[in-house]
Every structure is written in C-alpha cells, then in structure tokens.
Amino acid sequence: MTTTTAAPHTVIVGFGMVGHRTATELLDRDPNARITVISGEKCHAYDRVALSSYVSSWDRSLLEMSDLPEHVDIVHAQATGIDRDARTVGCDNGDIVSYDHLVLATGSYAWVPPIPGHDLPGCTVYRTLDDLDDIRRIIEDARSTGREPVGAVIGGGLLGLEAANALKLLGAKPHIIERSPRLMPIQVDADGGVLLAEKINELGVEIHVDTGTEHIAESAERDNLTLTLSSPVPAPGQPAPTDPTIAELTVDVVVFATGVRPIDALADNATPEPLPKAPRGGILTDRLCQTTDPHISAVGECAAVDGVCYGLVAPGYTTAEIVADRITGRTATAFENPDxxxxxxxxxxxxxxxxxxxxxxxxxxxxxxxxxxxxxxxxxxxxxxxxxxxxxxxxxxxxxxxxxxxxxxxxxxxxxxxxxxxxxxxxxxGVSALPDAAQICSCNAVTKGDIREAITDGACSVADLKTCTRAGTSCGSCVGLLGQLLDAEGVEQDKSLCAHFRQSREELFQCAAATRIRDFPRFIRRFGTGHGCEICKPTMASIF
The missing domain is CATH 3.30.390.30 (FAD/NAD-linked reductase, C-terminal dimerisation domain)
Incomplete structure (x- = not known):
C-alpha cells in the first residue's frame, strides 16, 4: 500500500512587499508550494516604495503587487498568537492555521514621539494608503472653510521629504521640522544638507532645522492645531538661549515621519515560550533568518538579523530569498551587511x-x-x-x-x-569597465554578471531584463544602466515597457497626455494587454 505525504505547509504572517516577495520566491522554487498568507490587512499587497505616486491617481490598484496563484490561500485577518508546540497560528477572526514552516513578515509601524498633543485629531503618520487618505481628507476639510491649508511634517529624513511632497501635491503649504542640523542627516553630509535645504525652500517648503516640537495644541477655534517649536541647538561654546521657545506654527495637519519600529508583538505572544527579541526590538534571527525555533523564520523589517533591523526593501528581499532557499532545501547564503x-x-x-x-x-x-x-x-x-x-x-x-x-x-x-x-x-x-561582480541593482542584488548571463540567454530589452532578473523593478535607479549594458553587449533593444505594453515609456506618456486617461484599467484595455505587473503599474502611476 502506497502512502502519500502532504507537502510541507508554509504560513507567512504579513502581506507587505517582503511577505509578498517571500511567497513569490517560494513559488519560483516550487510552483506547487503549499502557502497560506495571513495578511493582517484587508487589501492586497502593494508597493510601499511608490506610496507617493498614490497622490497622483488615488487608484490603489496601480500600486498592487502581482497576483499570487489561486492555490495560495490568503487570510485577511490579524495573527494574534503562536502555539509553538502545536505549530499553529491563531487569528482574530477565530481561525487557527497549522504550519510546518512559519515566516514572520509583519513589517514595521510608524513611530510617533511622545510629544504632548501627538494624538489630537489632525495628527497622523505617513506610512500606508489609509494614512494618505486621512491626510487628503484633513486638507480638503480645511480648504472647505475657505483658507489655504497648511501642514507640518515632523522629521526631515527620506519619509519626511516624501510626506512634504504629498502635502504640496495636495495643495497645502508644507513645513518640515527636523531636530538635526540638516535634512536627511543619515544620507547627506553638512554641505549637501545646506544645498538640499536651499533647493527645497525655493520650491515653497519652509525648512526648520535644529528645531524641536515642544507640544501640539488645538487652536482656540478648535478647527486646526498650534505647534510650539523649540529654538535651535546652540553651537559648541555658545550660550543656550534664555527663552527656548522661538515660534508657534498654526497648521491643519501634522504628519509624523520620525522613523519606524518593528512589529514584533507575535514574538511575545508565542507559547509555551516567547521568541527572543533584539535589545532594540525586532524578532531575533541568525544570518539565515531563523529564530531560536527551527520551524520559525523572520524576514524584512520585523527581523533583527544578528540583532539589527533594516528599514529598506533591498535587505528585506534578501531575507525573503534566504528563507525560501532554506525552506525548499536549497543551500542558503548567509545574510551579509546590505548595501x-x-x-x-x-x-x-x-x-x-x-x-x-x-x-x-x-x-x-x-x-x-x-x-x-x-x-x-x-x-x-x-x-x-x-x-x-x-x-x-x-x-x-x-x-x-x-x-x-x-x-x-x-x-x-x-x-x-x-x-x-x-x-x-x-x-x-563606461559600463564595460565594471567588473561582473559589480552590483547593478542593489534592491534585488543583481550583478553585472547576472545581467550579461540574461542577455546571453536571450533578453533583448530592458523589460526582458526586469522580468528575468528583477533588476530595476523596485526603486528604478538602475534602469539606465540596464540599457547601457544592452548597448555594450551589442543588443538592438526592444523599447517595450514590459510584456503588457509594447510601447516605450515615452510613447505611453504621449498616449496618456493625448487621451487624458488617468485610470489604469481603462488605459491598459486601450493600449495594452492583460492586467499589468510590478513594472507597468508604478510606471503608469508616475505618468498619470
């Protein structure tokens, strides 16, 4: 008598970009893989990197990641606890999901500093599509009273500048308040920060660096907010100001862009013993992204790999690939400090x-x-x-x-x-001088050698390279190099954007301008085929 053993069941908790990527990596290695995703949200996974483009279209479908096969079960519920002995995950809808392998991809949340008044109506964060909907509503309510809306962004890092751009696109006067001496202090040095502030100020954004927010209060009319700002930090050797308050700023919306923290509560809600966490938060894993429980892994922003959490999508994708290799029995490469x-x-x-x-x-x-x-x-x-x-x-x-x-x-x-x-x-x-080991796409860890191999195997366009290597499908900064590498290899390039649009980006821009279509489903029915992908959806969102 022959018995059959069911294939191992992988449960992924979290359906953000890295949770979605973990599922696709597993399916790339085993198209019939048994996967259940406990999403934690009611919507499909979407491209958070392209969040700002939502302001241009207000069409959520443009940011959606590719669909998963029908045999992948997606549970739109919140995971509440893990029974490590029984290997089950409990959900807030009453479901109990069994697993052979559990992958925690719960991501991170926007951290809000405990400034008095941070929880007043009109205070929000810049993290999700729902957050942008809230910001839009607040600004439209302010405009309906007949005044020009004003917004304050607390935090002058990458997200803070993106949030200020969203306010500007929505017709609000933006202010950026940053405690450090310059904008983007992690990425930019002092001189670069000065120029960056000057250029952004010229665009109509008020910059307040070396400035803190002491408290937030409702105005007398109770239909907007007043921020009390602290004075700049004195230079070394200079006396502190006798009055630390320099200004009050009246705004309609306050957007916190002050960093993120890992969503790691499931580690505490594991029985019979919690999963260890890093001292600064995050579910502790080794460099193969495995927790102390051999059946549980963590990936993305919730994972503290050797105690460190990474807030960019590129290292998150790397962790997804490592876990997919390990779960499917392949030799996994240990996580290296990312670019x-x-x-x-x-x-x-x-x-x-x-x-x-x-x-x-x-x-x-x-x-x-x-x-x-x-x-x-x-x-x-x-x-x-x-x-x-x-x-x-x-x-x-x-x-x-x-x-x-x-x-x-x-x-x-x-x-x-x-x-x-x-x-x-x-x-x-030129690109010919780059060694094959040079990383062309840092988001997806694609080297020049990978690109050359894809070209040898028949890739003859940037769209082909995006499809078969994933290079250029995240932030897009390497797309120009992909074209240069095709030229260097003597390939006559197909200018198609992707498999769904045979036109180039420039041609699609002209189509959108001529027809004034700003709805992706209508646009692809008229000018393309299929339902779109991770290449054309964000590109068209940008064009719209």
Whole structure:
C-alpha cells in the first residue's frame, strides 16, 4: 500500500512587499508550494516604495503587487498568537492555521514621539494608503472653510521629504521640522544638507532645522492645531538661549515621519515560550533568518538579523530569498551587511548617497565640488591612496550615481571628472569597465554578471531584463544602466515597457497626455494587454 505525504505547509504572517516577495520566491522554487498568507490587512499587497505616486491617481490598484496563484490561500485577518508546540497560528477572526514552516513578515509601524498633543485629531503618520487618505481628507476639510491649508511634517529624513511632497501635491503649504542640523542627516553630509535645504525652500517648503516640537495644541477655534517649536541647538561654546521657545506654527495637519519600529508583538505572544527579541526590538534571527525555533523564520523589517533591523526593501528581499532557499532545501547564503545606498528625487531634487558617504573609513579622503550657481553638490570618498572609491554624496544632479555606486571598492580613474562633468556624464568610464561582480541593482542584488548571463540567454530589452532578473523593478535607479549594458553587449533593444505594453515609456506618456486617461484599467484595455505587473503599474502611476 502506497502512502502519500502532504507537502510541507508554509504560513507567512504579513502581506507587505517582503511577505509578498517571500511567497513569490517560494513559488519560483516550487510552483506547487503549499502557502497560506495571513495578511493582517484587508487589501492586497502593494508597493510601499511608490506610496507617493498614490497622490497622483488615488487608484490603489496601480500600486498592487502581482497576483499570487489561486492555490495560495490568503487570510485577511490579524495573527494574534503562536502555539509553538502545536505549530499553529491563531487569528482574530477565530481561525487557527497549522504550519510546518512559519515566516514572520509583519513589517514595521510608524513611530510617533511622545510629544504632548501627538494624538489630537489632525495628527497622523505617513506610512500606508489609509494614512494618505486621512491626510487628503484633513486638507480638503480645511480648504472647505475657505483658507489655504497648511501642514507640518515632523522629521526631515527620506519619509519626511516624501510626506512634504504629498502635502504640496495636495495643495497645502508644507513645513518640515527636523531636530538635526540638516535634512536627511543619515544620507547627506553638512554641505549637501545646506544645498538640499536651499533647493527645497525655493520650491515653497519652509525648512526648520535644529528645531524641536515642544507640544501640539488645538487652536482656540478648535478647527486646526498650534505647534510650539523649540529654538535651535546652540553651537559648541555658545550660550543656550534664555527663552527656548522661538515660534508657534498654526497648521491643519501634522504628519509624523520620525522613523519606524518593528512589529514584533507575535514574538511575545508565542507559547509555551516567547521568541527572543533584539535589545532594540525586532524578532531575533541568525544570518539565515531563523529564530531560536527551527520551524520559525523572520524576514524584512520585523527581523533583527544578528540583532539589527533594516528599514529598506533591498535587505528585506534578501531575507525573503534566504528563507525560501532554506525552506525548499536549497543551500542558503548567509545574510551579509546590505548595501544601504539610496537615490531619490525628493520634491524634484535629485539626492543620492552610497557607500561610505560620511568618510568614516580610516584614512578616507573626501573630494568635493560645491556649485551653488548650478545648484549641485558632489562628494566622492576615496581611500588613503586616492585611487579606490569608498562612497559619495550627490545633491542636485545624481546622474553619475548609476555608474559610481557599482564602482565602490574599485579603482576609479580621474574621480574629479565625475563631479565636474556637465549633466553628470561619466567621461572616463563606461559600463564595460565594471567588473561582473559589480552590483547593478542593489534592491534585488543583481550583478553585472547576472545581467550579461540574461542577455546571453536571450533578453533583448530592458523589460526582458526586469522580468528575468528583477533588476530595476523596485526603486528604478538602475534602469539606465540596464540599457547601457544592452548597448555594450551589442543588443538592438526592444523599447517595450514590459510584456503588457509594447510601447516605450515615452510613447505611453504621449498616449496618456493625448487621451487624458488617468485610470489604469481603462488605459491598459486601450493600449495594452492583460492586467499589468510590478513594472507597468508604478510606471503608469508616475505618468498619470
């Protein structure tokens, strides 16, 4: 008599970008994998990196990640506890889900500092689509009274600048309040921060650096809020001000963009023993993303890999790949400290940071060019010999980033030419000079060798490379390099955006401008095929 053993059942708790990626990685390795996702939300997984584009369309479907196969069970409920002995997860809808492997992908939440008044109506965060809907409602309510809406963003990091941009797009006057001496203090140095603040201020955004928020109160009319701001921190050797209060700011909405914290409560709600957490929060794992329970893994922002949580999507995707390899019996590569490079266009201003941007390496030599006339700033950090690139900062013009970031750790001929070339062109080095080990897409850990192998296997367009390697499908900063690599390999390129649109991005822009269609389902029915994907949905959201 022959008996059959059911395939192992993997339960993923959390359906954000990394939870979705974990499911797709498992399915890539085993298309028939038994997977249940306990989403914690009522909506489908969506692209949080492209959150700002929601303001342009207010169409949630444009940000949705690709659909999973029908045999994947998605439970729209909140996980409440784990029975480690029985290997079950309890949900707030009464469901009890059994697992062979449990993957915690619960993500993080927006942290709000305990400023008095932080919980008043009109105070919110910038984290989810629902948050943006709340911000929109508050601003529209203020406008209905006949006044120009005003908003304050507390926090001048990446999310803070994105939130200020959302306020501006919604027609509100934005203020950014940052306790540090400059905007984006993690990514940008002092000189770059000065230029960044100047350029953003020119766009109509009021900048308050070295400034804290003492408390928030309802105004006398109780239809808006008053912020009491503290004075700038005095320079070393300077006396502290006798009156620490410098201003009161009346606003309609306060948006907190002060960082995130891991959602790790399930670790505490595990029986018979809780799962260990890192001292600063997060579910503790080893570098194979396994907790102390061999049947439970953690990925993404809730995972404290060797005690450290990472708040970018790229290391989250890496953890998803590691866990998928391990669960399916493949040899998993241990997690390595990730590339934290970033390139963004914030309020229309290019900002990039990569490698050792703050020159912390012993013997590092920074080379800088500050051009206030053209509104650009560039710094390259070289090693003590001046030949090897360690990192850099670019503000105002970040076109050189695509070539410079993969060159970190490599010899860089004539580095100053990268900072002085008009338009950010790299005059001395082309993509052919990059080694095969150079990482072209940091979000998805795709190397030049991976791209060349895909081209050899028949990829003949940027869309093909995106589909078969995932390069360029997250932040998009490497898309230009993909085209250059195709050219370098002598490939006559297909300009199609993706498998659903045979037109190029420029042609699709013209179609949208000519027809004024701003609804993705209508647009793809007229100009494309299928239902769209992670390439065309965010691209069209940006175009709309």
């Amino acid at each position: 934290m490079s970033t390139k963004l266009k914030l309020l229309g201003v290019d900002v990039a940071s990569f490698g050792d941007a703050h020159a912390t390496t012993e013997g590092a030599r920074p080379l800088t060019v500050n051009d206030p006339v053209n509104g650009t700033y560039g710094k390259l950090v070289m090693d003590r010999t001046g030949s090897t690139l360690l990192g850099g900062v670019l503000v105002g013009d970040a076109q050189a980033y695509a070539m410079l970031r993969p060159m970190v750790g490599e010899d860089l001929p004539n580095p100053m030419s990268f900072l002085t070339a008009a338009g950010g062109d790299a005059p001395a080095v």
